[in-house]
Amino acid sequence: MKENQEKPLIGVKEIARRANVSIATVDRVLHKRSGVSKATKEKIEAIIAELNYQPNIFARTLSSNKTLKIAALLPKASPESAFWNAPLEGIQQAASEISPYGLGIDVFLFDQNDKNTFESQANAILEKDYQAVLLAPMFMAKAKKFIQSCHQSAIPYVFINSDIPGQDSLAYYGPDLFQSGYMGGHLLRYIVPASANVLLVNISKEIDAHHHLLRKEEGVREYFSEHELSQELHRLDIRNTDYVFIAKALDQFFASQHDITAIFVTNSRVSSVAKYLEERGLSHLTLVGFDFLPENIEYLKTNVIDFLICQKPYEQGYKGIMALYQHLIHHIDPKKVNFMPIDVISRENYMFYTN
Amino acid sequence: MKENQEKPLIGVKEIARRANVSIATVDRVLHKRSGVSKATKEKIEAIIAELNYQPNIFARTLSSNKTLKIAALLPKASPESAFWNAPLEGIQQAASEISPYGLGIDVFLFDQNDKNTFESQANAILEKDYQAVLLAPMFMAKAKKFIQSCHQSAIPYVFINSDIPGQDSLAYYGPDLFQSGYMGGHLLRYIVPASANVLLVNISKEIDAHHHLLRKEEGVREYFSEHELSQELHRLDIRNTDYVFIAKALDQFFASQHDITAIFVTNSRVSSVAKYLEERGLSHLTLVGFDFLPENIEYLKTNVIDFLICQKPYEQGYKGIMALYQHLIHHIDPKKVNFMPIDVISRENYMFYTN
DNA sequence: TTTATATTCGTTAACGTTACCGTAAATTAT
DNA sequence: ATAATTTACGGTAACGTTAACGAATATAAA
Numbered sequence: 024m025k026e027n028q029e030k031p032l033i034g035v036k037e038i039a040r041r042a043n044v045s046i047a048t049v050d051r052v053l054h055k056r057s058g059v060s061k062a063t064k065e066k067i068e069a070i071i072a073e074l075n076y077q078p079n080i081f082a083r084t085l086s087s088n089k090t091l092k093i094a095a096l097l098p099k100a101s102p103e104s105a106f107w108n109a110p111l112e113g114i115q116q117a118a119s120e121i122s123p124y125g126l127g128i129d130v131f132l133f134d135q136n137d138k139n140t141f142e143s144q145a146n147a148i149l150e151k152d153y154q155a156v157l158l159a160p161m162f163m164a165k166a167k168k169f170i171q172s173c174h175q176s177a178i179p180y181v182f183i184n185s186d187i188p189g190q191d192s193l194a195y196y197g198p199d200l201f202q203s204g205y206m207g208g209h210l211l212r213y214i215v216p217a218s219a220n221v222l223l224v225n226i227s228k229e230i231d232a233h234h235h236l237l238r239k240e241e242g243v244r245e246y247f248s249e250h251e252l253s254q255e256l257h258r259l260d261i262r263n264t265d266y267v268f269i270a271k272a273l274d275q276f277f278a279s280q281h282d283i284t285a286i287f288v289t290n291s292r293v294s295s296v297a298k299y300l301e302e303r304g305l306s307h308l309t310l311v312g313f314d315f316l317p318e319n320i321e322y323l324k325t326n327v328i329d330f331l332i333c334q335k336p337y338e339q340g341y342k343g344i345m346a347l348y349q350h351l352i353h354h355i356d357p358k359k360v361n362f363m364p365i366d367v368i369s370r371e372n373y374m375f376y377t378n
Numbered sequence: 379m380k381e382n383q384e385k386p387l388i389g390v391k392e393i394a395r396r397a398n399v400s401i402a403t404v405d406r407v408l409h410k411r412s413g414v415s416k417a418t419k420e421k422i423e424a425i426i427a428e429l430n431y432q433p434n435i436f437a438r439t440l441s442s443n444k445t446l447k448i449a450a451l452l453p454k455a456s457p458e459s460a461f462w463n464a465p466l467e468g469i470q471q472a473a474s475e476i477s478p479y480g481l482g483i484d485v486f487l488f489d490q491n492d493k494n495t496f497e498s499q500a501n502a503i504l505e506k507d508y509q510a511v512l513l514a515p516m517f518m519a520k521a522k523k524f525i526q527s528c529h530q531s532a533i534p535y536v537f538i539n540s541d542i543p544g545q546d547s548l549a550y551y552g553p554d555l556f557q558s559g560y561m562g563g564h565l566l567r568y569i570v571p572a573s574a575n576v577l578l579v580n581i582s583k584e585i586d587a588h589h590h591l592l593r594k595e596e597g598v599r600e601y602f603s604e605h606e607l608s609q610e611l612h613r614l615d616i617r618n619t620d621y622v623f624i625a626k627a628l629d630q631f632f633a634s635q636h637d638i639t640a641i642f643v644t645n646s647r648v649s650s651v652a653k654y655l656e657e658r659g660l661s662h663l664t665l666v667g668f669d670f671l672p673e674n675i676e677y678l679k680t681n682v683i684d685f686l687i688c689q690k691p692y693e694q695g696y697k698g699i700m701a702l703y704q705h706l707i708h709h710i711d712p713k714k715v716n717f718m719p720i721d722v723i724s725r726e727n728y729m730f731y732t733n
Numbered sequence: 734t735t736t737a738t739a740t741t742c743g744t745t746a747a748c749g750t751t752a753c754c755g756t757a758a759a760t761t762a763t
Numbered sequence: 764a765t766a767a768t769t770t771a772c773g774g775t776a777a778c779g780t781t782a783a784c785g786a787a788t789a790t791a792a793a
Contacts, residue, residue: 045743085436085748123708150777365730375720400773437749440778
């Protein structure tokens with residue numbers, strides 16, 4: 024069959040020969056199936072360990088001809104926030120790379136302004152039969168319920184973009200939210216006088232007590248307190264993502280507060296604030312926010328936004344899928360927590376950034 | 379054998395059935411072997427195209443049990459420049475990921491201060507029998523000769539870190555050298571007054587007419603000329619990487635030139651210049667250089683170095699190997715030119731950077 | 734003791750592709 | 764005309780692993 028020379032590789036056959044059993048018995052031990060006496064089982068396990076047996080994945084996959092399916096659960100990108108396009112592209116790239124190995128990926132999108140769509144999509148995943156799940160656990164309570172079901176079905180899952188620690192996920196790929204905020208604090212201090220007052224803005228329909236935006240805020244506050252900065256740190260929660268609503272909330276804030284020098288927006292909605300500042304002639308205020316989105320870049324170019332903090336959203340999706348693939352096929356488990364680098368984008372370098 | 383249900387996948391057997399031939403004949407067509415009449419060949423090819431047949435890689439690899447070998451040719455990291463550790467780590471990571479698929483990678487290291495070691499290592503590769511090559515083509519002439527041999531043996535090769543365009547490599551993963559320099563110019567202008575004079579330093583034993591460091595210099599000059607900057611741009615070539623030699627060269631330069639405000643070092647040796655500036659009490663000069671190396675970071679922390687430009691050296695190695703893998707195994711070819719992002723590292727964000 | 738039921742293990746076909754070997758038919762040489 | 768050769772194709776073992784099936788032995792129930 025082959026003109027191949029060097030091949031002293033060991034397989035089930037060799038193990039069986041050394042143990043004086045059939046390959047079926049070796050196979051039973053390998054798959055922890057019953058029907059093997061304790062004595063022979065231990066003998067075989069010893070030989071497997073001694074030879075450091077590595078099963079041939081090609082033969083394995085060819086034989087047990089099962090096609091694995093991975094589900095990805097993440098927010099759909101909206102015109103108002105294109106952020107989630109990047110993780111999706113990473114997922115699709117990973118999908119195309121592993122599809123020749125019989126791995127299929129189905130994407131389930133939910134509306135990040137509506138908890139219920141998360142739940143219904145999660146249920147849709149549970150009804151079908153997936154071997155692994157990648158998810159952005161945006162809504163703490165709903166997400167916990169979902170992964171509990173996964174856990175019971177022994178379905179491995181990885182988180183991207185925000186973590187829920189202590190839920191024995193296979194892995195997490197995303198920002199260190201606290202450090203993101205800390206970095207934001209650092210940048211603010213870098214460019215405004217130490218005496219300046221800072222406004223911190225959370226824009227999201229769903230800000231509950233456990234929302235991940237709040238972790239970023241904690242980071243900012245930590246930086247300020249660590250460095251004993253004297254300025255005030257105001258906070259404004261805006262529970263609506265429409266521009267008119269945001270503008271009204273900011274108008275209201277600025278009506279009673281006039282000495283703000285810098286604004287820190289805790290997510291990618293920073294372009295809405297930029298638009299507001301431009302319209303009100305407040306472009307001179309320092310503005311820091313998140314994510315490499317076209318609309319944000321426009322305001323970066325025109326000096327309305329000063330810095331953007333980015334965390335490789337594409338790679339979050341890509342690496343998350345690849346981790347599941349390695350786990351399913353090669354039984355290689357990733358590091359449990361994988362923080363993305365914290366990239367700082369400015370007018371100086373945005374043209375060279377890749378998300 | 380299996381409890382599997384849905385599997386209407388098509389293989390050689392189905393193609394053979396439809397064409398009224400045996401699978402052996404289909405196989406002959408698939409591998410462009412002789413022994414098939416023109417008529418049946420065309421009939422089979424039509425069916426293959428119609429069904430969009432994708433061979434089962436598992437069965438293929440299992441059957442033709444050949445183990446592919448990739449050679450990687452790059453400089454060895456020296457204590458004076460740890461830069462090449464990062465690409466090597468990327469290569470090793472890729473190696474561990476693809477080794478379960480029977481791909482082996484051998485690394486050949488040369489001394490970047492000695493062209494002849496490049497040549498001898500290249501010859502060592504040619505003598506053995508590798509199916510693909512990854513290389514950092516540091517020495518234009520020697521590299522061209524080497525890849526010519528590869529080309530004749532139909533061995534695909536990818537470049538990392540610096541490109542030689544027009545040599546039909548499979549791909550290039552590395553910086554856009556010109557844009558790196560351009561970015562450096564941008565940064566210099568960002569932090570020094572427009573009237574300040576700038577010194578550009580090339581430190582390398584091998585600076586010939588085609589050396590890639592010169593592309594960076596062109597980028598700097600382009601930025602300065604595009605923006606009609608009035609300041610002088612001095613240049614200093616130092617053809618020795620020992621610190622004492624570098625210090626002497628700089629002493630000599632500063633003896634006749636006193637009004638320098640900023641220094642741009644075109645590679646990772648910037649720490650040597652930083653050391654010099656610190657020793658001579660010139661730390662106030664603005665210093666920009668390349669690469670996220672421990673010694674450079676130290677000087678970044680202590681304000682001697684102001685900015686470092688980095689270009690994902692780890693990924694260069696990783697992606698280069700993965701491209702060869704995709705090419706060899708799946709016949710999927712990458713984009714021919716893949717520029718790494720241009721990352722700007724400062725005191726503000728170095729703690730979050732990953733190389 | 735005989736029969737029923739577990740427990741333990743071996744034989745073997747299949748997964749889809751590759752490529753060696755054999756052979757009938759077509760072509761060329763004698 | 765027959766023999767030698769070339770062309771065109773089919774049959775099939777093998778790659779290493781999986782798991783269905785059956786058989787043998789041991790243990791429990793009658």
